[in-house]
Amino acid sequence: MTETFEPRMTPAEAWASLREGNERFISGEMAHPSQDVARRHELAAAQSPFAVIFGCSDSRVAAEIIFDKGLGDVFVVRTAGHVLDTTVIGSIEYGVEILGASLVVVLAHDNCGAIAAAHEALTTGHHANGFVRAVVDRVLPSIVRTGNESKGGLALDRVELGREHVRNTVDQLYTYSAQLATAVDEGRCAIVGVEYALRDGEISMLDSRGPID
Numbered sequence: 001m002t003e004t005f006e007p008r009m010t011p012a013e014a015w016a017s018l019r020e021g022n023e024r025f026i027s028g029e030m031a032h033p034s035q036d037v038a039r040r041h042e043l044a045a046a047q048s049p050f051a052v053i054f055g056c057s058d059s060r061v062a063a064e065i066i067f068d069k070g071l072g073d074v075f076v077v078r079t080a081g082h083v084l085d086t087t088v089i090g091s092i093e094y095g096v097e098i099l100g101a102s103l104v105v106v107l108a109h110d111n112c113g114a115i116a117a118a119h120e121a122l123t124t125g126h127h128a129n130g131f132v133r134a135v136v137d138r139v140l141p142s143i144v145r146t147g148n149e150s151k152g153g154l155a156l157d158r159v160e161l162g163r164e165h166v167r168n169t170v171d172q173l174y175t176y177s178a179q180l181a182t183a184v185d186e187g188r189c190a191i192v193g194v195e196y197a198l199r200d201g202e203i204s205m206l207d208s209r210g211p212i213d
């Protein structure tokens with residue numbers, strides 16, 4: 001926990017690498033890098049992933065697969081609906097500050113069950129049971145934010161809610177985490193929010209903070 005690695009890539013290089021991997025995945029011509037025995041042995045003592053991927057837990061949005069990466073490449077944190085809490089932010093900070101990742105990707109997707117549950121809670125009053133409700137409760141502020149920005153009351157379009165939830169999550173990471181904000185402001189890290197299309201396999205960027213061009 002004490003050793004700090006130098007970042008291997010700039011934020012722009014990290015973002016380019018993920019986009020290139022996603023393009024291979026879209027076309028079905030994956031390289032399956034970093035998945036052999038030699039790579040496994042090389043990594044046994046230490047890791048220095050170049051990016052943190054914070055995504056929805058959805059079984060169809062497997063982070064290493066959709067970006068065509070392998071062992072030791074990306075530090076992955078996933079919760080249903082990519083909702084944040086303090087241990088999630090702590091895990092993301094660990095990937096950036098201790099392991100030296102130079103990019104944080106918020107990975108959302110279309111037809112997200114957590115977004116649908118939040119949408120249903122607000123439109124019908126029907127709430128999920130158990131701790132699933134805690135997930136939904138962490139999506140709901142994004143609905144309020146959508147309404148504020150449209151100035152026409154609450155905007156309840158599910159697709160737009162999902163996209164606003166991505167932007168809100170990027171904003172929350174930057175504003176809640178002083179470590180991440182400093183890393184972004186110093187140019188050694190960037191945060192991007194993307195939406196993954198389940199059918200096409202393509203990612204679309206919705207928001208970003210920091211130097212990715």
Ligand SMILES: [Zn+2]
Pocket residue numbers: 056057058080081082109111112113114115
């Ligand atoms: Zn989801």
